[in-house]
Amino acid sequence: MSIPTFILRRAGSLVLVLLVTSFVVFGLMYLAPGSPLSFVLGPRGGTPEQIAQVTAQYHLDDPFFLRYIAWVGDVLRGDLGNSIVYRQSVSDLIEGRAGTTLALISMATVIIAIVGIGFGLLASLRGGWIDQVVTTVATLGLATPTFVIGVALISMFAVGLGWFPTNGSGSGGFNTLVHLTLPAIALSVASAAYLARITRASVLEEKEREHVQTAVARGLRSPIIIRRHVLRNSLIPITTVMGLTIATLVAGAVVIENVFALDGLGSLLVRAILQRDFAIVQAVILVLVVAFVVINAIVDFLYTLIDPRISLGSRQ
């Protein structure tokens, strides 16, 4: 498949996925109990007149399909709608926060790649007690909930040693890097541990393969065998796992952004769900779905680079 066809096909399925997701999310939000009323009217509640007025103003009583179609129409015109609770446009709210989440996930991805692949290789190539230690640490890392790691990192490196700030995303540049270090570490622990195990397993598997054994028998130098024969073949499962991991990082970011009080999409989404702020929930979920689909497309594309025998967009 040529690259333009691949992109077109992916774009087509993206639109379909977006349509289905938005319908499901809208439906779920509609069915869930609660309404944004209590947040619009304040903690005292409102007079019956005020309740009626706000309900009419924001079409809170309109039937489901009417509201959904109106929303789709707005989105097609490039209008993500207004947040009822914040009295602001949703695109403004998202714009300010997407950067933080993007930076956080990028940092976590780099950490996961380096630590996960690094330790996986170390364990599989060195073997012995190193392998055991890595496997044990990886199990621990996988088993510890993200928020526990977050809180532990804060008490140790922020409160105890004072090396890092306890919260916030900083003022940009290096400052942001420092602010996001602990959250990114907390976010990457479980995934790095998982990737280390996958890397270890797939390298071990490749090492036993016939062509590797043949290469060893032919007396090739071991670094060359590892680079050309073992690593190259292990990269497919490693890339797959990396791709899936980045996608799940978005979910992990929701927790971490709350623990570290970061102004990301995750914390925005959680608050919006709690406040029944339809427009924000819809928009953030759409952004996440787009990110998910794009990451998957990139992973597919990487396959063909790693192994030219795999054709673009094939489902093997």
Add this chain to the structure above:
Amino acid sequence: MLKPRLLIVGTFITASLILTSCADSNSGGAGQSTLDIDFSKLATTTESGAGTVDRVTWNLPYEPLSLDPMHTFNYAENTVDANLCEGLTRLTPELTEENALAESVANPDPQTYIYTIRDGVTFWDGSALTADDVVYSLERQLGPGSTTYWTDYFLNVASVEKTADREVTIKLTQPDVLFAQAMSTAAGAIVSQSAAVAAGEAFGTPRGGLQCTGPFSLTSWEPGKAITLSKNPHYWDTDLIPLVEQISFSFIADETTAINALRSGDIDGQYFYLPPAGLSQLNSDNTTTTYGKSYVFWTLRALQETGTFAQPEVRAALLAALDRQAIADVVFQGAALPAPTLTGPDYFGSGPEAELFQEALDSYNTDPDLDRARELLAQAGDISEPIVIAVQGSSAVHEQTVNLIQAAGQAIGLKIEIRVIPVEQYGNIYVDPKAREGLDGFLTTYYGNVPDPLDIYAIFTPGGAYNFTNYNQAGEFIEEARQTLDPVARAEPTIQAQELVTRDLPWTPLNYMPNILVQNKRISGAAASIAYLSYPWAATIGGQQ
């Protein structure tokens, strides 16, 4: 050989991390550490700060939804707004009233208030405060179409008019002392008409900005991140020109993170409205904790006009069986007092009326009395239907309290069911009658806005918007009190209303809670009392030597 060592160190660090985090959650959640508080000496201010400070970082328990004073009736919003926007009068940290933007207030007859506006006051943008701004700010809160959160206080306003260059006259349809008192809260805050009209719906949001006259001006609001205020060097009240150049608010909702940020010095201070689990962790650190006078109380509110819990005798029996001291000790770790009535001493004001209220308060007893509880229950009708009490999910304070209530009910033969409602739906109980269906009562903290118990008892006005159970026994006294301008004369009908409310318990008083203020030792001077919700509490912060 370096790598294996690193690995061992790594393993050790991981293990110790897990251990520390466990230790943390243990010390936080056990609830055994009792805070040492002298309730007879609750603070109003903290030691004045000396010298200027470049920057203070303050934490809010959540991000405000709006800073338009008309839409601020909650902790985070008012914490910020109190430094930005001010009214014709204001509440001092000592919980008394004084003139602010009004140079003088005349009250020629019970239904007329004439405010003379202080000369030379300017908004942050340099434009002068005019009578038109005052008229605009109050008028936009009138009528059923207004979305103001302060409806109750404007019920009896007939007209707001500019009667001279610097004079605004307000006519009421009937005397209403609560209206005049509320002018010292955000309900009476004056905003710039031109700025508010220009911003429209966006006024008070990150995009629409704000324009007021307070000692700090709004510099920026980065959604999700921070609200930053800067010193207003041209503030009219020379006693309250800030020593702090900039104050920046963060929005750490997670209490553990907030406590950690206070311990590390990342934030310089915070007001807490419920005693957080980790407050005791702060004692030995670089912070000072102050307990201030407060209007906040913890209450079990009835929701229905029928059912077991709708009977006053049942509520009285349950309360008599309940150990309010135990709630204070166990649930609030000592940071609460048993409440005999809804309104505690901090509501009583400073005049001779305070003595009358104190006397009335002293006539009640909060000791549990099982015999009396059984006696009361015997007078009640059918009590076979269980009582369903709603509590807020993921709140230890709610769940622990309701467990004690359930045990108290069980001791006298009342069946109490607990309905845990997720925090996201809890607010709907106030707004949506459908959300109240099937619930007999719910737990909530509440606070009044002015130093007068009437402010709370006025909730039980027959037909009142927030009088969910339509409690009407005290209506006459409330009406009389509301129309009695003399505070001493007003105390009498207020106390009579209190007597009835405390007998019938449409809201059950559980505990009074102090205002908790935590400041980093590098600063001092923030107001310690609940007045921080309407008084520029940050204007007095300075460096600490």
